[in-house]
Amino acid sequence: MADLEIEREVLIEAPVEVVWRTITEPDQMSQWFADRVELVVEPGAHGYMGFGDQGGPVVVEVVDPPTRFSFRWNHPRGEEPVTGNSMLVEFTLTPEGNERTRLRVAESGHELLAWPEAEKERYADEHRGGWAEYLNRLAHMLAKRQSG
Amino acid sequence: MTAQADDELWSAIGDPSRRRVLDLLVGNGDVSASWLAGRVPFSRQAVSKHLVVLEQVGLISRRKQGREVLYQVEADRLDQATRAMADLAAQWDRRLTAIKRLAEAAHAEAKKKRRL
Numbered sequence: 001m002a003d004l005e006i007e008r009e010v011l012i013e014a015p016v017e018v019v020w021r022t023i024t025e026p027d028q029m030s031q032w033f034a035d036r037v038e039l040v041v042e043p044g045a046h047g048y049m050g051f052g053d054q055g056g057p058v059v060v061e062v063v064d065p066p067t068r069f070s071f072r073w074n075h076p077r078g079e080e081p082v083t084g085n086s087m088l089v090e091f092t093l094t095p096e097g098n099e100r101t102r103l104r105v106a107e108s109g110h111e112l113l114a115w116p117e118a119e120k121e122r123y124a125d126e127h128r129g130g131w132a133e134y135l136n137r138l139a140h141m142l143a144k145r146q147s148g
Numbered sequence: 149m150t151a152q153a154d155d156e157l158w159s160a161i162g163d164p165s166r167r168r169v170l171d172l173l174v175g176n177g178d179v180s181a182s183w184l185a186g187r188v189p190f191s192r193q194a195v196s197k198h199l200v201v202l203e204q205v206g207l208i209s210r211r212k213q214g215r216e217v218l219y220q221v222e223a224d225r226l227d228q229a230t231r232a233m234a235d236l237a238a239q240w241d242r243r244l245t246a247i248k249r250l251a252e253a254a255h256a257e258a259k260k261k262r263r264l
Binding site: 008014015033 | 255
């Protein structure tokens with residue numbers, strides 16, 4: 001279970017096939033993601049995303065048109081991106097009628113460290129709101145305590 | 149903050165039990181490892197290990213008071229982590245907005261062509 005996760009979503013007034021092309025075709029990707037996108041959208045394919053003079057490799061994981069697309073990136077140079085050394089970006093497309101698509105993106109990082117499953121579950125329940133929310137709540141609590 | 153430091157920070161907070169310890173520290177401040185151990189369902193030893201990791205990434209600090217060692221949250225570092233997280237979320241919001249704009253424009257264009 002990947003615990004560090006950011007999830008965002010948007011409702012788009014376009015059919016799912018159109019959204020799919022927007023997020024998977026390199027010439028489209030270069031308009032919303034990186035400046036330079038070299039990518040074959042096939043499971044296991046290695047590609048490159050360039051941001052100005054910086055950039056790095058990406059590896060495609062899941063390609064399930066037109067609903068699921070994921071890739072890994074931000075792994076150390078010279079290593080294969082696997083669970084634990086990279087960030088996984090997952091897109092999920094859900095049609096809402098014929099003309100609308102809900103697009104959700106999740107970016108997740110390190111897996112939980114070795115820890116007994118029972119405790120993982122207990123705390124996963126407590127922190128279902130997600131990591132970002134957790135940090136916000138913590139910062140809020142701290143501010144309250146400091147001002148009080 | 150370097151990428152390496154970010155990684156360490158993320159993995160420090162990635163552990164739910166460690167977050168539990170951090171929660172208690174944020175809520176109570178200036179407490180000892182024994183006090184913490186009395187409030188979590190894992191051993192005193194585990195608490196000590198979590199405190200070491202949290203201290204290594206700068207999220208907490210310790211000070212001596214008499215014979216006791218007391219732990220407290222480093223507010224600046226926590227704030228930094230919160231901001232980094234918010235930045236990442238904002239970055240994805242910007243990308244999703246761009247995708248929405250592109251897809252909706254492509255769809256409108258296709259509809260226009262069909263009507264011609």
